[in-house]
Amino acid sequence: MSATMRDVKDRTGLSLATISKYLNGGNVLPENRILIEKAIKELNYEVNEIARGLVKNKTKTVGVMVHDIECYFSGKLLHYIGKELRKRGYGMMICDSCNDEELEAENLRFLVNRKVDGIIVLPVSMKGGFLKPAKQDKTPVVLVDRSFQDEEFDCVAIDNKVAAFRAVDLLIRHNHRDIAVIASDVEYTGVERIKGYEDAMRQAGLEIRQEYIKKGRHSSEVGYEKMKELLESPNRPTAVLMGNYDTMLGGVMALNESEFSCPEDISLIGFDSLMFTGVVRPSWYMVVQPMEKMCEKVVELLLKRVEKKLDEAPVKMCFGTTIQEGESIRRIE
Amino acid sequence: MSATMRDVKDRTGLSLATISKYLNGGNVLPENRILIEKAIKELNYEVNEIARGLVKNKTKTVGVMVHDIECYFSGKLLHYIGKELRKRGYGMMICDSCNDEELEAENLRFLVNRKVDGIIVLPVSMKGGFLKPAKQDKTPVVLVDRSFQDEEFDCVAIDNKVAAFRAVDLLIRHNHRDIAVIASDVEYTGVERIKGYEDAMRQAGLEIRQEYIKKGRHSSEVGYEKMKELLESPNRPTAVLMGNYDTMLGGVMALNESEFSCPEDISLIGFDSLMFTGVVRPSWYMVVQPMEKMCEKVVELLLKRVEKKLDEAPVKMCFGTTIQEGESIRRIE
DNA sequence: CTACTTGCGCGAAACGTTTTGTTTCATTAC
DNA sequence: GTAATGAAACAAAACGTTTCGCGCAAGTAG
Numbered sequence: 001m002s003a004t005m006r007d008v009k010d011r012t013g014l015s016l017a018t019i020s021k022y023l024n025g026g027n028v029l030p031e032n033r034i035l036i037e038k039a040i041k042e043l044n045y046e047v048n049e050i051a052r053g054l055v056k057n058k059t060k061t062v063g064v065m066v067h068d069i070e071c072y073f074s075g076k077l078l079h080y081i082g083k084e085l086r087k088r089g090y091g092m093m094i095c096d097s098c099n100d101e102e103l104e105a106e107n108l109r110f111l112v113n114r115k116v117d118g119i120i121v122l123p124v125s126m127k128g129g130f131l132k133p134a135k136q137d138k139t140p141v142v143l144v145d146r147s148f149q150d151e152e153f154d155c156v157a158i159d160n161k162v163a164a165f166r167a168v169d170l171l172i173r174h175n176h177r178d179i180a181v182i183a184s185d186v187e188y189t190g191v192e193r194i195k196g197y198e199d200a201m202r203q204a205g206l207e208i209r210q211e212y213i214k215k216g217r218h219s220s221e222v223g224y225e226k227m228k229e230l231l232e233s234p235n236r237p238t239a240v241l242m243g244n245y246d247t248m249l250g251g252v253m254a255l256n257e258s259e260f261s262c263p264e265d266i267s268l269i270g271f272d273s274l275m276f277t278g279v280v281r282p283s284w285y286m287v288v289q290p291m292e293k294m295c296e297k298v299v300e301l302l303l304k305r306v307e308k309k310l311d312e313a314p315v316k317m318c319f320g321t322t323i324q325e326g327e328s329i330r331r332i333e
Numbered sequence: 334m335s336a337t338m339r340d341v342k343d344r345t346g347l348s349l350a351t352i353s354k355y356l357n358g359g360n361v362l363p364e365n366r367i368l369i370e371k372a373i374k375e376l377n378y379e380v381n382e383i384a385r386g387l388v389k390n391k392t393k394t395v396g397v398m399v400h401d402i403e404c405y406f407s408g409k410l411l412h413y414i415g416k417e418l419r420k421r422g423y424g425m426m427i428c429d430s431c432n433d434e435e436l437e438a439e440n441l442r443f444l445v446n447r448k449v450d451g452i453i454v455l456p457v458s459m460k461g462g463f464l465k466p467a468k469q470d471k472t473p474v475v476l477v478d479r480s481f482q483d484e485e486f487d488c489v490a491i492d493n494k495v496a497a498f499r500a501v502d503l504l505i506r507h508n509h510r511d512i513a514v515i516a517s518d519v520e521y522t523g524v525e526r527i528k529g530y531e532d533a534m535r536q537a538g539l540e541i542r543q544e545y546i547k548k549g550r551h552s553s554e555v556g557y558e559k560m561k562e563l564l565e566s567p568n569r570p571t572a573v574l575m576g577n578y579d580t581m582l583g584g585v586m587a588l589n590e591s592e593f594s595c596p597e598d599i600s601l602i603g604f605d606s607l608m609f610t611g612v613v614r615p616s617w618y619m620v621v622q623p624m625e626k627m628c629e630k631v632v633e634l635l636l637k638r639v640e641k642k643l644d645e646a647p648v649k650m651c652f653g654t655t656i657q658e659g660e661s662i663r664r665i666e
Numbered sequence: 667c668t669a670c671t672t673g674c675g676c677g678a679a680a681c682g683t684t685t686t687g688t689t690t691c692a693t694t695a696c
Numbered sequence: 697g698t699a700a701t702g703a704a705a706c707a708a709a710a711c712g713t714t715t716c717g718c719g720c721a722a723g724t725a726g
Contacts, residue, residue: 002470004712015676020714029674044469049446050392051712053383055681061447070412072405079403082429086436091443094427096415103419110424113382114394136377137335252612279585280613337682348706353684362704384682388711 003043011039023047053115061091062302063111063119065104069096073245073272074122077144080295081120088303090117097124099217105130112137118306120144120298126188128153140305144298146188152314154305156298160189163287163321164196167241167269170285170323172204175332176239176267180212182226182251183243187218190243193271197241211235218243223250231258231266238332239267248284263330269323282327290319336376344372356380386448394424395635396444396452398437402429406578406605407455410477413628414453421636423450430457432550438463445470451639453477453631459521461486473638477631479521485647487638489631493522496620496654497529500574500602503618503656505537508665509572509600513545515559515584516576520551523576526604530574544568551576556583564591564599571665572600581617596663602656615660623652 005019012019012035022028022036039045053059064081066074082092093116095107104124111119112133118140121131128151134141143155164181171179181197184190194213201208214229216222223246230237231254242248248270255262262268262282269285297317304310338352345352345368355361355369372378386392397414399407415425426449428440437457444452445466451473454464461484467474476488497514504512514530517523527546534541547562549555556579563570564587575581581603588595595601595615602618630650637643 006712016713017677017715018675021675024714027673032674044466046442046446046466046470048387048448048712050383050386050448051681052714053681054381054387054683054712055714057681059383068412069415070408072408075403075405075408078427079401079429079431082402083431091447092427094411094425096412098412098416109379113379114424115381115383133377133379137379249612256612256614279582279589281589339682349683350685350707351705354705357684360704365704381682384711385684386711387682387713388684390711 003045004048005045007043008036008039008045011043012036057115058117059091059115060089061093061114061116062306063093063095063114063116064121065095065097065107065111065119066122067097067104067124068099069094071246073145076291077122077295080292081299084296084299088299090303099124101125101130109133112139118142118302120302122146123148123188126186126191127151140302142298142302142305144294147316148188152316154301154314154316156294156301156317156319158289158294158319158321160192161196161199163271163289164193164241165200166196166321166323167285167287168197168200169204171239171241171267171269171329172200172206174239174267174329177206178212178235178237179206179239179241180214180230180237181241181243182214182216182223182230182247183241184218184222184247185215190215190218193241193243209235212237218246220246220250220253223247224254225250227251227254228258231255231260236260237266239269239329242268242270245270245272252280263328267329269329284328285326286324287321288324289321294319336378337381338378340376341369341372341378344376345369390448392424392448392450393422394426394447394449395639396426396428396447396449397454398428398430398440398444398452399455400430400437400457401432402427404579406478409624410455410628413625414632417629417632421632423636432457434458434463442466445472451475451635453635455479456481456521459519459524460484473635475631475635475638477627480649481521485649487634487648489627489634489650489652491622491627491652491654493525494529494532496604496622497526497574498533499529499654499656500618500620501530501533502537504572504574504600504602504662505533505539507572507600507662510539511545511568511570512539512572512574513547513563513570514574514576515547515549515556515563515580516574517551517555517580518548523548523551526574526576542568545570551579553579553583553586556580557587558583560584560587561591564588564593569593570599572602572662575601575603578603578605585613596661600662602662617661618659619657620654621657622654627652 005016008019009016014032018028019036062085068074078094085092093111097104097107101124108130119134121141121143122145123143126149128148131141141153143153145157147155168179181194183193198208214226216226242251255266260266271287301315338349341352342349347365351361352369395418401407411427418425426444430437430440434457441463452467454474454476455478456476459482461481464474474486476486478490480488501512514527516526531541547559549559575584588599593599604620605622634648
């Protein structure tokens with residue numbers, strides 16, 4: 001098959017140790033350096049990273065598990081994380097959990113068995129149990145975007161509660177009183193965002209009505225269904241906070257099919273969907289996260305753990321959000 | 334660190350060969366099976382896939398390189414490919430080429446050095462030169478969505494020329510005469526789609542005007558710019574074929590900012606953007622590819638090569654497209 | 667001139683699996 | 697009672713690297 005170090009050794013008459021030294025940037029005699037380089041070129045030799053990984057017990061690869069690779073948020077995240085890892089000489093092994101907890105657990109074992117040096121997880125689960133094999137193997141794990149209810153892990157995210165609070169507060173300052181929310185009660189971000197919604201309502205002295213809190217997994221289907229229910233309800237709200245990007249999509253679809261329009265009848269604010277800026281009319285108000293910064297930090301934190309430069313208790317990094325203005329909110333006079 | 338086969342061996346008093354046999358589904362005495370299973374559980378033993386890969390020279394992993402992981406098309410593709418690979422017991426190592434040819438070449442070497450069993454490429458480049466290391470290593474490669482101008486490789490894609498032809502033909506059948514196209518002249522799909530545009534115009538006896546053929550890399554920026562040029566031109570077209578999903582986004586942005594509207598002033602048809610269905614008004618006419626089927630085939634083809642079940646010349650699989658109806662085309666009376 | 671350093675190179679032992687060819691032992695057949 | 701058969705277990709040699717400890721030569725200090 002392909003050439004090995006042994007071939008280079010034979011062709012140069014040097015020893016394996018010397019070749020290895022050269023490959024790893026050590027000092028070799030100029031004449032030998034030339035010899036080796038010539039042999040490598042002629043043989044098209046390339047390091048076998050598998051063999052190297054075996055002895056070093058390091059693969060220079062980190063695993064990244066996302067809850068759902070199809071969603072825009074994941075794509076963006078993977079892009080930034082990949083860029084940052086590459087900058088630092090690491091490769092990336094991506095797994096898609098397909099929003100399935102079993103698959104998530106399987107993927108984790110997959111990565112651990114392949115001896116990745118560390119793992120970045122955008123989890124499906126709200127509980128951290130599935131990470132046990134990584135712990136046992138002492139493979140560092142850092143969470144991104146979401147954390148768990150039961151366990152503390154290194155984590156980089158935004159404060160979802162505060163972000164949702166601010167969004168609802170904005171609606172209130174536009175004189176909205178009948179404000180609903182469509183968000184997930186089975187995903188960490190959704191749960192936190194609902195809390196923020198409730199806080200804002202409470203603080204403004206507004207009644208928290210259960211019929212205005214629509215729960216269901218973050219997805220366009222749920223967004224569609226729940227928005228429909230809200231529109232058809234006798235107490236149709238004047239504004240809705242959409243729990244994430246997908247529910248926003250679904251919600252707007254329902255709205256487009258209805259007799260109502262945005263922002264005249266319903267005001268909307270959502271999360272994370274920068275892609276639509278300028279494409280959709282009316283343009284959307286949105287809560288945006290500093291994704292690139294977050295990804296840089298997540299990688300930095302993970303590699304510190306990998307390289308044993310950090311040995312304290314779990315670190316939680318919280319980023320601030322901004323609200324991107326749009327046309328989807330009406331001021332009630 | 335973590336337990337190895339040797340630990341299992343010591344704890345059971347059996348030999349390494351027997352443990353290996355058990356792990357690989359061979360027959361062992363019932364009493365030994367129990368012994369082994371107990372030891373594995375107690376030790377939390379997990380196979381080290383790196384070591385296994387070294388001796389088998391098989392990693393049960395395929396590499397997937399996409400031109401740009403941020404784009405929706407890639408996300409969808411990766412989802413389906415991952416699903417299919419998992420079904421067949423393979424893992425997936427994803428690389429993002431970030432639309433950069435140099436990075437693409439680097440990523441390829443990365444995958445080859447990690448001894449992936451095969452590689453699926455959605456290429457940036459229009460030339461196949463960067464695949465040389467894979468050839469030398471005899472790592473099978475299958476292209477998806479795009480192929481090269483200079484070399485033949487296994488490839489699964491649609492016939493872009495025909496797809497574009499049909500789209501333009503549809504516009505013509507709606508009595509449009511002044512039809513423009515915005516597409517890439519540096520990417521395979523764009524080049525083919527422009528050819529299809531020209532064929533359709535020619536066949537209908539319509540003049541092919543260079544001012545109506547707007548070229549530039551497939552991106553929302555280019556879509557935006559070129560659409561603006563078209564709108565401001567004295568010979569404003571009545572319809573435009575958008576070269577891909579990103580140009581469609583950019584084009585619609587430009588349109589939204591202008592005094593013109595779709596479909597009253599300008600009719601539009603684009604490619605691949607299922608995600609927007611129902612969200613954008615007017616809804617878009619689009620050429621859609623059977624992505625799931627294509628991904629299944631791409632994996633099937635690659636694994637046949639990997640498992641040496643196929644030894645012929647490069648295979649080119651071409652899929653048909655359908656046109657999804659929308660509201661973005663006006664019939665001219 | 668001797669003794670000590672320094673820079674390179676070398677051989678051999680790892681790393682954790684699979685695999686090959688051989689050995690062991692119980693069973694069956696005559 | 698012996699030979700033939702077959703299943704299961706074993707020991708050892710791979711796989712392609714890195715690394716450890718040592719040896720050799722040339723340079724430096726006294």
